[in-house]
Amino acid sequence: KPSAFFSASRFFRRDPCAGRYVYMYDLPPRFNADLVRQCDRVSISSDVCKDVSHDGFGPPITGGGEGGSLPERGAYDTDQFMLSIIFHARMRRYECLTADPAAAAVVYIPFYAGLDAAMHLDNKDLAARDALSRDLMDWLAQRPEWRAMGGRDHLLVSGRGTWDFLRSPDSTGWGNTLMTYDLAIRNATFLSTDASPRHGNDFAVPFPSHFHPSSDAEVTDWQDRMRRLDRAWLWCFAGWPRAHGVGMGPERAQIIEQCGKSSRCSLLGKLNNYVPMRLLESAKFCMQPRGDGYTRKSTFDSILAGCIPVFFHPVSAYLQYTWHLPRDYRTYSVFIPHGDVVGRNFSIEEVLRRIPSEKVAQMRERVIQLIPTVMYRHPAAKGLTFKDAFDVALDRVLHRVAKRRRAAAEGREYVDSVDGRDSWKYDRMLEDGQNKIGPHEFDQY
Incomplete structure (x- = not known):
């Protein structure tokens, strides 16, 4: 018979997901699945329907590909703009997903912003170019999860460079207004492959390459081969x-x-x-x-x-x-x-x-x-001991939102130290214990 101490220790065992729970919106399909179904409309110069296959990894490459330049297993013909789909596939299998938004540390918005932007980049009709982004903001504004912190605990992965989402609402220039249409959207954390030096809420993450392993052995074998x-x-x-x-x-x-x-x-x-x-x-x-x-x-x-x-x-x-x-x-x-x-x-x-x-x-x-650290493993992989690009990014987002929650509890706003000019976001290079970075070798840029 188990002792009372043993039972109590099991009862009070630390929750491995404490501080790591993510609530994922079940968005209407027009914001993601419908964009995949309309893949033939995204580009006239490339086969996007091929690119969106296999959870955004694209077609598998067998036999190491042309010239044997890729691994025998886990290699895919991955397009650089598929990150929003890849991230969504990983998040669907994330071990700390929760159906309770009140328990979540972060709220994830699985909007395929990159596919939407690519579909309309050359469209001179600005209303059409901005329509789905504005629709998303209107949808979010009605959600209690958004209103709880004004979006400060929300995460969106764009799948393209930030520049495609920064057009001013009163401008006719490049891209759409996803990140500028409503001041509230700037409270969310954006992950992109090419971040802006002027905005504190967008963060660059690696482009997806062609290797998406399912085991530690596949990774170490590839590393040894490169050596x-x-x-x-x-x-x-x-x-x-x-x-x-x-x-x-x-x-x-x-x-x-x-x-x-x-x-x-x-x-x-x-x-x-x-x-x-x-x-x-x-x-x-x-x-x-x-x-x-x-x-x-x-x-x-x-x-x-x-x-x-x-x-x-x-x-x-x-x-x-x-x-x-x-x-x-x-x-x-x-x-x-x-x-x-x-x-x-x-x-x-x-x-x-x-x-x-x-x-x-x-x-x-x-x-x-x-x-x-810079690759995206296969979403169905289990038992891997290394952290990939998804894991690293999510850890940092969780850390960032935790700081924002602490600031809110103290009655203040947590703001990244970006001055609105070409700051290059030096605050993100601060060493542990630093509060302010001094003169920097990259100041001239």
Whole structure:
């Protein structure tokens, strides 16, 4: 017969989900499932119906794909804009979901904002471009869960860069007004793949790459494979010149020109889906200039390939992915200011050649160690011991909302230390115990 002490200890056993419960709205299908069913309307240039399959992972890739550049298991032809679907699939299987919103630490809004935005990006009818976002805000405003904290405990994953949701309501510019239509929506926490330096409520998370493992063994096997690779090229670039976007013109042109003249660099202009992986796995350093936005999916393809990323602007990674990448960027990457490459004609290759081989080996090992942190595991996987990009992001959202709850209990508003200008959100780089960050090496940007 169990002792009274044993029974009491079982009764008072700590709830493993305490402080981690998430309530997920059962949204009307027009906000998610209907958008998937209308996948053929999202883009005329790509097969989005293929991309939304398998919970947003896209079609499975068998046999390691072309050239055997991917794992034998867990590889998918994943599109960079499917994160809202991928996140929803994980959340449906989250071990701490609750049907009681009063018990929830965070309230999750499974709106496929990225699919909606993509469907209307070129639509000159602004009312049509904004319609579903405004419909969502009207729907949320009627919910007691939203009114309880004015949305301060709510989470939304956009699936695209923040820039696609920041159009001013009185503007005819790019994107829709999801993040600007109503001041109340700014209380929610947004996760995007390319965050804005001006807004305190959006946070960058990794682009989905092509490996979505179901076991620890699949991850460690891949990491070991990346350690053993013989990398024939010193550096490489997978990309082409840009006629538009923040990385247009000289920056990419210089990279392409210098690479083309070097016998130690390999260049690939064709970037269809997972094709660049073979190139990234064959080089020690992978160039990551800016693209349409500040960030690139290729950054995370490079990490998956065990290739040391080289950045030319701090907002391409260091001031974006502060939740997922180490604060000391020198441990896993190389930074060459874009002004040195464009204005001062620095040789990229000379910078890389000067790095001692022992340091290169240490950096590559750090990159390989980061692989689990920046990938999105299969939603049905069980028993994994590592935290993936979803786990890391949700931990930080739970922490952020907890601080907001404590502030509300004290009768004050918790606000991220963003001044509304191009602050680059330095507050997210604060060391433990710091309250304010001083002069910073990235101030000039």
